Amino acid sequence: MPSSKKIDRRIWEHPILEFKRGKEVRFYFEGEEMKGYEGESIAVALYASGIDIFSWTEDNRPRGAFCMIGKCSSCFMVVNGIPNVRTCREPVRDGLRIERQRGLPDIPRVTRDEEGLESKTLETDFLVIGAGPAGLSAALKAAEYGLDVILVEDHFRLGGQLVKQTHKFFGSKDLFGGLRGFQIAEELSKKVSSNPKIKVFLETLAYGVFKDLTIGLASKKGHYKVKAKNILFSTGAYENYLAFPGNDLPGVMGAGGAQTLMNEYGIRPGDKVLTIGAGNVGLIVSYQLLQAGAKVKAIVEAMPQIGGWVVHAAKVRRYGIPIYTRHTIKEVWGNNRVEGATIVQVDEKWQPVPGTEKDIDCDLVIISVGLTPDTKLLAQTGAKMKWIPELGGLVALRTKYMETTVPGVFVAGDAKGIEEATTAIVEGKIAALTAVLRVLGHVDKAVEERRQLVQYLEQYRQSPLLSRSRRGIEKATIES
Amino acid sequence: MIMKSELIIIGGGIVGLYSAYFLAEKGFNDILILEKSYLGSGSTFRCATGIRASFTTEEHIVLLKESINLWKKLSRELGFYYEQGGYIWLFRNEEQLKAFTEFSKLHNKFGVPTRIISVDEIVEKVPMINTEGLVGGLFDPIAGKASPFQAVFSLENALKDKGVKIRTLTRVKKIIAENGRIKGVETDSGTFEADKVLIAAGYGSRELAKTINVDLPLNNVPHHALVTEKFKEAFKPLLIDWTYSAYIVQVQHGNFLMGMDIEEKPQQPLYQRVDFIPKMARVATRLFPWMRNVNVLRYWTGYYVMSPDRHPIIGPVEEVDGLYIATGFSGHGFMMAPIAGEVVSEWIVDGKPKYRVAENLTLRRIKEGKFIHEKAVFG
Numbered sequence A: 001m002p003s004s005k006k007i008d009r010r011i012w013e014h015p016i017l018e019f020k021r022g023k024e025v026r027f028y029f030e031g032e033e034m035k036g037y038e039g040e041s042i043a044v045a046l047y048a049s050g051i052d053i054f055s056w057t058e059d060n061r062p063r064g065a066f067c068m069i070g071k072c073s074s075c076f077m078v079v080n081g082i083p084n085v086r087t088c089r090e091p092v093r094d095g096l097r098i099e100r101q102r103g104l105p106d107i108p109r110v111t112r113d114e115e116g117l118e119s120k121t122l123e124t125d126f127l128v129i130g131a132g133p134a135g136l137s138a139a140l141k142a143a144e145y146g147l148d149v150i151l152v153e154d155h156f157r158l159g160g161q162l163v164k165q166t167h168k169f170f171g172s173k174d175l176f177g178g179l180r181g182f183q184i185a186e187e188l189s190k191k192v193s194s195n196p197k198i199k200v201f202l203e204t205l206a207y208g209v210f211k212d213l214t215i216g217l218a219s220k221k222g223h224y225k226v227k228a229k230n231i232l233f234s235t236g237a238y239e240n241y242l243a244f245p246g247n248d249l250p251g252v253m254g255a256g257g258a259q260t261l262m263n264e265y266g267i268r269p270g271d272k273v274l275t276i277g278a279g280n281v282g283l284i285v286s287y288q289l290l291q292a293g294a295k296v297k298a299i300v301e302a303m304p305q306i307g308g309w310v311v312h313a314a315k316v317r318r319y320g321i322p323i324y325t326r327h328t329i330k331e332v333w334g335n336n337r338v339e340g341a342t343i344v345q346v347d348e349k350w351q352p353v354p355g356t357e358k359d360i361d362c363d364l365v366i367i368s369v370g371l372t373p374d375t376k377l378l379a380q381t382g383a384k385m386k387w388i389p390e391l392g393g394l395v396a397l398r399t400k401y402m403e404t405t406v407p408g409v410f411v412a413g414d415a416k417g418i419e420e421a422t423t424a425i426v427e428g429k430i431a432a433l434t435a436v437l438r439v440l441g442h443v444d445k446a447v448e449e450r451r452q453l454v455q456y457l458e459q460y461r462q463s464p465l466l467s468r469s470r471r472g473i474e475k476a477t478i479e480s
Numbered sequence B: 001m002i003m004k005s006e007l008i009i010i011g012g013g014i015v016g017l018y019s020a021y022f023l024a025e026k027g028f029n030d031i032l033i034l035e036k037s038y039l040g041s042g043s044t045f046r047c048a049t050g051i052r053a054s055f056t057t058e059e060h061i062v063l064l065k066e067s068i069n070l071w072k073k074l075s076r077e078l079g080f081y082y083e084q085g086g087y088i089w090l091f092r093n094e095e096q097l098k099a100f101t102e103f104s105k106l107h108n109k110f111g112v113p114t115r116i117i118s119v120d121e122i123v124e125k126v127p128m129i130n131t132e133g134l135v136g137g138l139f140d141p142i143a144g145k146a147s148p149f150q151a152v153f154s155l156e157n158a159l160k161d162k163g164v165k166i167r168t169l170t171r172v173k174k175i176i177a178e179n180g181r182i183k184g185v186e187t188d189s190g191t192f193e194a195d196k197v198l199i200a201a202g203y204g205s206r207e208l209a210k211t212i213n214v215d216l217p218l219n220n221v222p223h224h225a226l227v228t229e230k231f232k233e234a235f236k237p238l239l240i241d242w243t244y245s246a247y248i249v250q251v252q253h254g255n256f257l258m259g260m261d262i263e264e265k266p267q268q269p270l271y272q273r274v275d276f277i278p279k280m281a282r283v284a285t286r287l288f289p290w291m292r293n294v295n296v297l298r299y300w301t302g303y304y305v306m307s308p309d310r311h312p313i314i315g316p317v318e319e320v321d322g323l324y325i326a327t328g329f330s331g332h333g334f335m336m337a338p339i340a341g342e343v344v345s346e347w348i349v350d351g352k353p354k355y356r357v358a359e360n361l362t363l364r365r366i367k368e369g370k371f372i373h374e375k376a377v378f379g
């Protein structure tokens, strides 16, 4: 009963972005024909056409788009008879038949053809897992010195979270100063795709670390065992969540999910927005939502002061958006999608103050309460891990050359602790150069280049705005 | 500070917990359970949840039949998941069929109503199976499955109610005896005194027995298993593909849990091997081609603690007064835990087990070389 025939949430005019949409494709959603564009995921095409509910849980709660980067399982649907397909990571195509799951799915109705499935053992100098800014720049740097590189990415496109960052980067030209995030992603991806030393595996999951550090890769094309002299885990991060009644209602979304929809695909995630969390991401996303034509009703922050930078806060304040500090979300309500939310003041002990509730008329609640490094895979190597709150949780101990306690196992970018894209790029290069030295022995140029990059990072992090992550980095860094 | 109890149980797996339970039922509750990690963290939480009596020796068939009765009763009383969904052993040649036709007669003789079934009957019970290459099966209607997690947690609660003390994160380093009598144990957090010690420490048992000069000829062999995402109930029985020494079962919440024998050496650390999942997938998709579209969620390894004749060692150790053992379950200690616990409690409280065949399971048989070989072990 998709009653949303004429809804089109695609943004056709945007102050700074232009969305290049691919060829129009037609698919079926519960029997009804719908359209999408090549380059969109199924979840994106559905959301654009007004479909909020992707499935119902076993106790009949509707579920919809949440993270949109393949990390939360909220978008599982039946695609061509196959249940539990992560539709935010599955490209939309002509003729697909999509159905919603109600409770537990039935077993698959179809049998995938085994013919043509590859099964290979691969050897490489440098295996890079995750093609965000850290992984892309690492792959390029290692290839520059002649290493054989395998780059694995679970998504159907390169770039990681960078593809949804629309602000201009600061800094020097060789670190892409002046470019917007997605432009940097485009540039890095182009270079990587055309580099003969780098073998790229898209839509491929590095699913496990096995005996002797063999890595298993799985994709629709087959199964690969990789034996690598060096491995970089540049697997990025996932978003934190908040517990409150109604937090799984469609329309409650991670800030990254909203960014994916509006910045990567040009789709307005909602019209009336409540943002939870006034850190940089919360502030930036609120601003981007304004640019995408939504109305931001309020930003709520539990701390007594705004966590993000003053520039970002000033931007949204200029639009008259109230920022409620010492407030939190109490609950969200609505039938099949968010129809409103209640916020409430908290006291010094973070307890709600009765009588201070305010109702907010909204259809979208953005949760932006931080990120957690994605180290599940890395931890399987046996690398020593430590809980460092300044970096977002459990991270690997590592040298200033990004090598963990397991020789030849590296980490860079958000996976080593939450920072941002510029540091991710630099760290990726440092890890790659260390791998280069491990494979080739002493190379003057690489040693010198690495020295400069390490120094650059140290200086970059001297900024008082970065004192928190600097403290975290100190805790995570061990002697090399 | 030195604490004293009448009995110390080393190991908070399913066997240690059931032993404490049946002892406490008999009013013997001055017990301290010492577990080096958390309850269930050994083989118990890694097991395939299967429970059957379709074995090949009188000892196993008789005791496991009683164990099934206890699973039924206790799951009801303590409130955990147990289901009598049966087992189907699948055969791919006449030789296998013939061997199990004989086993079935033995089962029937001791009151376990298994029977040989045709391929058509297999399809009746498991409609989505690919029968290519199958010649028939053995159906065990009284076999079933239970949740190891719920079983352990409900036992923990029941034991606390009965006054049994449980200490986790406490590793026993050494068993202490003087003049051939048990005195207590030394742990990484101090010494605990006791008149009796029960070694129910699974893969840790051999090392512990060594500290008191008792040789347990046990081998810790790594076994591999995986679990898929969950689905509506597709079939009830646990399936064994005898040719591949493999099994598949849909567990409590709808996930498919499966395992198979791959080459492993004993006493090896628990490694995950990159070849296991593809190998397992080949067997699983042979039986169920649609499983090619099913995702694996987790893969792990755990030990089968193998005795020379694939029967457990349960009962007193004659050389040391007050020392008891319950281990060496050879890959079927989950299903056997209730009856093992009951037998342990009978040895300790009554001095003798109720079932005569249980007397055959003490360490003495191994010392005397009176092995009772079990043939139906797999995974």
Ligand SMILES: Cc1cc2nc3c(=O)[nH]c(=O)nc-3n(C[C@H](O)[C@H](O)[C@H](O)COP(=O)(O)OP(=O)(O)OC[C@H]3O[C@@H](n4cnc5c(N)ncnc54)[C@H](O)[C@@H]3O)c2cc1C
Pocket (backbone or CB within 6 Å): A129, A130, A131, A132, A133, A134, A135, A152, A153, A154, A155, A159, A160, A161, A162, A164, A165, A166, A204, A205, A206, A207, A234, A235, A236, A237, A238, A239, A255, A256, A257, A259, A281, A284, A371, A374, A377, A412, A413, A414, A415, A419, A420, A421, A422, A424
């Ligand atoms: C939702 C979100 C929003 C953000 N918004 C901003 C912002 O607005 N501004 C800003 O400056 N910073 C933002 N950041 C921070 C941003 O993550 C960093 O700037 C930068 O993208 C980190 O780069 P990375 O290479 O470490 O990881 P990512 O860019 O996250 O890339 C990691 C890649 O690894 C892949 N991957 C992970 N595991 C596997 C696996 N097992 N197998 C194969 N592939 C795998 C992922 O699919 C992903 O593409 C955001 C981060 C997130 C998560």
Ligand SMILES: Cc1cc2nc3c(=O)[nH]c(=O)nc-3n(C[C@H](O)[C@H](O)[C@H](O)COP(=O)(O)OP(=O)(O)OC[C@H]3O[C@@H](n4cnc5c(N)ncnc54)[C@H](O)[C@@H]3O)c2cc1C
Pocket (backbone or CB within 6 Å): B010, B011, B012, B013, B014, B015, B016, B034, B035, B036, B037, B038, B039, B040, B041, B042, B043, B044, B045, B046, B047, B048, B049, B050, B051, B170, B171, B172, B173, B200, B201, B202, B203, B204, B205, B208, B223, B224, B225, B259, B301, B302, B303, B304, B305, B326, B327, B329, B330, B331, B332, B333, B334, B335, B336, B379
């Ligand atoms: C993959 C797999 C599938 C299986 N499938 C089945 C099945 O379907 N059905 C079935 O019946 N059985 C099955 N088994 C076997 C079953 O898991 C075991 O036989 C059973 O769990 C044994 O229980 P336990 O209490 O003796 O041992 P455990 O559960 O291993 O408990 C022993 C405990 O002792 C603790 N310990 C060890 N040393 C010390 C020490 N020094 N100090 C303190 N504590 C210590 C350990 O931490 C552990 O928690 C399977 C096993 C595996 C690995």
Ligand code: FES
Pocket (backbone or CB within 6 Å): A043, A064, A065, A066, A067, A068, A069, A070, A071, A072, A073, A074, A075, A076, A086, A087, A088, A089
């Ligand atoms: S996994 Fe698709 S929305 Fe999170």
